[in-house]
Amino acid sequence: MNTKSLASAAVLASAAAFPVVSAAEVTANVGWVSQYLFRGIFQEDSSASAGIDYASDGGFYIGTWGADVGDGLETDLYFGYGGESGDFSWSAGYTGYYYTDDFDDTYQEINLGVAYGIFALDYAIGEWDGFGNPADYTFTSLTLAPEVGPYYTFGSHGDDFDGDYVELGYGFDFMGADLSIALTFSDDLPVSDPDDGESGEYTLVFGFTKGLTFGEAE
Numbered sequence: 001m002n003t004k005s006l007a008s009a010a011v012l013a014s015a016a017a018f019p020v021v022s023a024a025e026v027t028a029n030v031g032w033v034s035q036y037l038f039r040g041i042f043q044e045d046s047s048a049s050a051g052i053d054y055a056s057d058g059g060f061y062i063g064t065w066g067a068d069v070g071d072g073l074e075t076d077l078y079f080g081y082g083g084e085s086g087d088f089s090w091s092a093g094y095t096g097y098y099y100t101d102d103f104d105d106t107y108q109e110i111n112l113g114v115a116y117g118i119f120a121l122d123y124a125i126g127e128w129d130g131f132g133n134p135a136d137y138t139f140t141s142l143t144l145a146p147e148v149g150p151y152y153t154f155g156s157h158g159d160d161f162d163g164d165y166v167e168l169g170y171g172f173d174f175m176g177a178d179l180s181i182a183l184t185f186s187d188d189l190p191v192s193d194p195d196d197g198e199s200g201e202y203t204l205v206f207g208f209t210k211g212l213t214f215g216e217a218e
Helices: 003-007
Strands: 024-038 041-055 060-068 073-085 088-099 107-116 119-128 135-144 150-159 163-174 177-185 202-217
Antiparallel strands (some): 024 041, 024 202, 041 060, 088 107, 107 119
């Protein structure tokens, strides 16, 4: 697949284990990033996003999330089920990625995730429609994320796609909003804008997210 298609590969949202909630709730979020990277792949400069999610106390979740990708919009639809026991948690679900204005073609994938303590292992297997030339892909990531302080992620694309990256990030709360900074490294993925005339092997991203809980059912 060519660089433009690979760079669009919103193939691949991380399948982080979905938290189990004590009561059913509906939440929403709005956000902005200085550069939209997805699994180590550049998507767009200065991208705004928004989403809404429902999570039941039984472990079922469903939601949608959208982002500005410059040449149109990305819309993700996902659902699944998760559970936990002590420090161990798991999730299994489905995600579909859809685009307007021919930015990219549809991706559909199965997401699996397990986590224990500060470690999380996520795996996705999916298919890209490829504008009439379908391609299969996998994505695997291992994340180390203490409750306080920085997080570290290693991600690897596989099957018909290829490439690895490392992300070092730090997030913190500021007046009820989540602020983040992340540095992403890769020798073989376009972590920076391929149209800026540079072939950078790393990029620094600043982000802002604000969440809101609409309601709970005891």
